[in-house]
Amino acid sequence: MRVVVVGGGVAGLVAARRLALRGAAVTLLERRERPGGRVARGQVAGTVVDTGAESFAVRGGTVRGLLTDLGLEADLVDPAGSAWVALGNRTVPLPAGGVLGIPASPLADDVRRVVDWPGALRAYADRLVPVLRVGRYDRLGPLVRGRMGQRVLERLVAPVVESVYGVDPDEVEVDAIAPQLNAAITATGSLSAAVLRLRSAAPAGSAVQGVRGGVARLVDALLDDLERFGVAVRTGQEVLGVHPEPHGPGFTVVTPGEDLETDAVVVAADGAAAFDLLRDAAPTVAELPRPRPAVSRSVVLAVDDARLDAAPRGSGVLRAPSFTGVRATALTHVTAKWAWVGAELPAGRHLLRLAYRGPDEVDPAAVRADASALTGLDLPEPTDRLDTVWVDSAPPLAPETRAIRAALDAAALPPRLAVTGSWRTGTGLASVVAGAEAAALALEPDLP
Ligand SMILES: Cc1cc2nc3c(=O)[nH]c(=O)nc-3n(C[C@H](O)[C@H](O)[C@H](O)COP(=O)(O)OP(=O)(O)OC[C@H]3O[C@@H](n4cnc5c(N)ncnc54)[C@H](O)[C@@H]3O)c2cc1C
Structure with a gap:
C-alpha cells in the first residue's frame, strides 16, 4: 500500500515510521x-540546545518506549532541581505534588510559603465544604477560586497554566486541560482530595525527562530509521x-511540483494547514471558525556569572501575575536543569531561556532586566543570544480547536485517511507520539 504522510513534525515522522515498519511504501x-517542526x-555560546521541546512527559511510557526503540535509552536524563514562582514581593519554590499548581495538601509548609496562612486556611475550606453539584464548574479559574480561593489561583495555578499552556485559567475548560479532574472531584468530594487521587495514580519519579544532547536527537533518530x-x-x-478520488479508493496529493497518486494519506500538518487540506475530505470541518493562533x-541568553552556579532559582521560575514589571512569563535555567548542557560550557557560563507571549522583538536591555528580575541577580551583559518565534496555529485547548476536533471525530472521513498532530491529540510529545501511533494503527488493517 502506498501512503503519503503530510508534515514532518514528530507526529508525521512517527506515523511514517510505524507504517513503513508494517510494510507500507511511505512518502513523507x-x-x-x-x-x-x-x-x-539552535546554537548559542557555541553549544547546541533545543529551541522547541526540551523534555517529554514520562506518563504512559510512550515516548520513552520510542526513544528506547530508537537506541537512545542510555541517553535519557532527569532534570535537576525544581521550579520556583515569582510573586509580587518574593520568589519561592513551587510546592511539590500538585496538579496544574492546585495543591493536594493546602496546609503543607511549601504551600503556605506561597499563599501564606490566610491563603492556606481558605484553601483548606475545600476539604470542609461539600461539593454541591456535580459538574458545577466548567472553567478552571472559577473552580479553583470557588474551592480554594484567589491566592491559590493567582499564586499557584495561574503561573503554571499560563506558562506551560499559554492560557488564562479563567478561560480554559476543566475537561480540556485536566480531563480526569471533574470525575475525581465527584468521587472524592473535594478539589484537594481529587488532586491527591490523581497524583497517587501517577508514577513515582520525574514527571518529565530529557535527552542528553537535546530532544532534537529524537528527530535525527527517526530520520535515520525512515532512511x-x-x-x-x-x-x-x-x-x-489532498483530494479523495471521486470514484473508488485512493487520493491525489497536490504539491507545487507534481500530483501524487496514493492509496492512503496521513495528514500530520499543524492545525491551520490541516484544516485547509481537509477541505475536500471533511468540508464541514474545514468551514468551522478557526482558532486564534498562539504566537x-x-x-x-548566554551569561557569564558564577553566582548562577548555585542555581538560585532551581530549574527556573514561573511568573505570577502579581510579579509586575517583567514581560517574560517564565525563565528556564537551562544549564542548571540539564547537567549535560552545563557540562558543555566553561565554569561560570550559563544559559537562561526566557519565554514571551507574542512575536514582538524584545530589546536587549529588557531581556537582561527580565532575566535579572527573575533570577534575583543583577546580571551582566549576555555574551550571546538566540531568538525563536513559534506559531501554534491551532492551540489544542482553544474552544475553536476543540469544536473542530469534535466535528472531525463525528465526520465520516474517507477510509484510509488519518489525521493526527498536536492540534488533534493534545500538546506535548507524549500526546503527539501516542496519537501518531494510533493514527498509523488505524490504517493498518489495510496493510499487506
Ligand atoms: C517553545 C516550545 C517548547 C515546547 N516544549 C515542550 C516540551 O518541553 N515537552 C513537550 O512534550 N512538548 C513541548 N512542546 C510542544 C511540542 O513541541 C509539540 O506538541 C510537538 O512537537 C508538535 O508536533 P506535531 O508533529 O504535531 O506538529 P509540528 O511540530 O508543528 O509539525 C507539523 C509539521 O507539518 C509541516 N507542515 C505544515 N503544513 C504543511 C504542508 N501543507 N505541507 C507539508 N508540510 C506541512 C510543518 O512545517 C511542520 O514541520 C513545545 C513547543 C514549543 C513551541
Whole structure:
C-alpha cells in the first residue's frame, strides 16, 4: 500500500515510521527544509540546545518506549532541581505534588510559603465544604477560586497554566486541560482530595525527562530509521491539496511540483494547514471558525556569572501575575536543569531561556532586566543570544480547536485517511507520539 504522510513534525515522522515498519511504501512531504517542526535546535555560546521541546512527559511510557526503540535509552536524563514562582514581593519554590499548581495538601509548609496562612486556611475550606453539584464548574479559574480561593489561583495555578499552556485559567475548560479532574472531584468530594487521587495514580519519579544532547536527537533518530526503512522523505515540499478520488479508493496529493497518486494519506500538518487540506475530505470541518493562533518567542541568553552556579532559582521560575514589571512569563535555567548542557560550557557560563507571549522583538536591555528580575541577580551583559518565534496555529485547548476536533471525530472521513498532530491529540510529545501511533494503527488493517 502506498501512503503519503503530510508534515514532518514528530507526529508525521512517527506515523511514517510505524507504517513503513508494517510494510507500507511511505512518502513523507515536509514544507520546510528541515523536518522536526516544533522539535528543533539552535546554537548559542557555541553549544547546541533545543529551541522547541526540551523534555517529554514520562506518563504512559510512550515516548520513552520510542526513544528506547530508537537506541537512545542510555541517553535519557532527569532534570535537576525544581521550579520556583515569582510573586509580587518574593520568589519561592513551587510546592511539590500538585496538579496544574492546585495543591493536594493546602496546609503543607511549601504551600503556605506561597499563599501564606490566610491563603492556606481558605484553601483548606475545600476539604470542609461539600461539593454541591456535580459538574458545577466548567472553567478552571472559577473552580479553583470557588474551592480554594484567589491566592491559590493567582499564586499557584495561574503561573503554571499560563506558562506551560499559554492560557488564562479563567478561560480554559476543566475537561480540556485536566480531563480526569471533574470525575475525581465527584468521587472524592473535594478539589484537594481529587488532586491527591490523581497524583497517587501517577508514577513515582520525574514527571518529565530529557535527552542528553537535546530532544532534537529524537528527530535525527527517526530520520535515520525512515532512511533504513526506505521512506522517501522530501523536504521543501508544501502540500497544497489532498483530494479523495471521486470514484473508488485512493487520493491525489497536490504539491507545487507534481500530483501524487496514493492509496492512503496521513495528514500530520499543524492545525491551520490541516484544516485547509481537509477541505475536500471533511468540508464541514474545514468551514468551522478557526482558532486564534498562539504566537510566542523564546530567547536563550548566554551569561557569564558564577553566582548562577548555585542555581538560585532551581530549574527556573514561573511568573505570577502579581510579579509586575517583567514581560517574560517564565525563565528556564537551562544549564542548571540539564547537567549535560552545563557540562558543555566553561565554569561560570550559563544559559537562561526566557519565554514571551507574542512575536514582538524584545530589546536587549529588557531581556537582561527580565532575566535579572527573575533570577534575583543583577546580571551582566549576555555574551550571546538566540531568538525563536513559534506559531501554534491551532492551540489544542482553544474552544475553536476543540469544536473542530469534535466535528472531525463525528465526520465520516474517507477510509484510509488519518489525521493526527498536536492540534488533534493534545500538546506535548507524549500526546503527539501516542496519537501518531494510533493514527498509523488505524490504517493498518489495510496493510499487506
Ligand atoms: C517553545 C516550545 C517548547 C515546547 N516544549 C515542550 C516540551 O518541553 N515537552 C513537550 O512534550 N512538548 C513541548 N512542546 C510542544 C511540542 O513541541 C509539540 O506538541 C510537538 O512537537 C508538535 O508536533 P506535531 O508533529 O504535531 O506538529 P509540528 O511540530 O508543528 O509539525 C507539523 C509539521 O507539518 C509541516 N507542515 C505544515 N503544513 C504543511 C504542508 N501543507 N505541507 C507539508 N508540510 C506541512 C510543518 O512545517 C511542520 O514541520 C513545545 C513547543 C514549543 C513551541
